[in-house]
């Protein structure tokens with residue numbers, strides 16, 4: 001498989017190059033140049049395949065021989081070795097629970113896949129590999145956990161000071177070893193802009209392999225298709241409406257890619273918080289990135305969603321066709337909090353703020369489409385967010401798997417909101 005740049009000013013590359021480079025020199029995003037439908041037989045058999053077997057079939061065409069098949073099967077197996085259940089909540093709404101992995105959020109899937117792929121490729125690399133990741137909260141922990149202890153790879157995390165939850169910060173800052181956390185005095189967008197600057201800095205990239213582990217990396221993005229197929233395996237009835245809590249739009253772009261490859265889906269919903277660039281775009285045809293605003297669903301506080309260009313690419317830039325497949329809605333913090341408390345009271349289900357945005361948008365859509373049913377992606381565990389405790393007036397039980405973090409001490413380096421300081425730290429690592 002070859003990958004081209006969505007800006008079309010860089011040459012095409014192999015899967016390996018796309019993973020190691022992270023981003024093309026023209027600052028576009030890598031995109032596969034051949035998206036073929038999966039064979040009809042695959043969908044008929046879905047019920048008999050294990051999740052690892054499904055993952056392998058879904059990802060294989062994108063790698064076409066660049067990882068030997070035994071190694072790839074093993075990577076898939078390790079990536080999805082936790083459960084991803086579709087849990088009915090009301091008569092017409094289910095939750096696809098993506099929070100049963102090590103850091104309690106969906107980003108574990110992409111991060112686990114990418115770390116193993118990078119480990120495979122860097123064993124043949126000549127230079128040290130540095131993974132640079134900007135995080136709005138969940139990515140950093142998932143990437144840090146995925147890469148912790150991987151030989152020959154250093155991880156540098158950039159996170160916005162004061163804008164991640166306590167549990168998230170502990171996940172980012174307590175691993176040590178090959179993981180360094182930089183606490184930046186700014187927003188997630190600032191972190192992302194600085195990461196992009198570093199990736200385009202020749203002084204750094206000539207001395208080390210610098211790669212991003214953000215969802216812009218194809219090795220994080222492509223495996224996010226997996227769980228849409230796992231959901232379908234558990235789904236009964238006509239194609240579902242799927243609501244995806246969206247920030248940087250990697251998750252939704254992966255679902256829509258799966259759909260273009262044949263996954264039966266009735267309709268997609270981009271469920272957004274107050275950062276509403278995409279809902280506005282679908283209404284007005286004008287795409288106007290803005291500074292992000294802070295909300296309860298902080299991992300979705302993105303004013304300039306990188307992966308939306310991939311969705312446009314899937315639809316060849318045809319907004320009319322896109323509108324047919326996708327609706328978008330923006331919900332306020334009040335509506336989010338209301339969804340959390342009312343669903344807990346009525347159905348005993350504890351939503352996290354991101355899932356709550358997804359649930360709210362889906363419930364709204366289904367109210368206007370009475371014959372349809374669907375599910376939303378529950379992208380993280382409610383216990384990760386202190387705000388949920390405040391909304392429901394009591395603490396959410398912290399899962400046993402992360403209890404040990406509570407007694408650890410944060411280790412981070414504070415940096416200002418400019419590139420120079422980050423650059424110096426990166427240069428000192430290589």
Ligand SMILES: *Cc1c(COP(=O)(O)O)cnc(C)c1O
Pocket residue numbers: 105106107137138139215245246247248249250251252299300354355379380
């Ligand atoms: C990252 C994240 C999102 C947003 O996903 P995108 O792929 O960036 O749209 C939603 N919910 C949670 C919990 C996240 O961590």
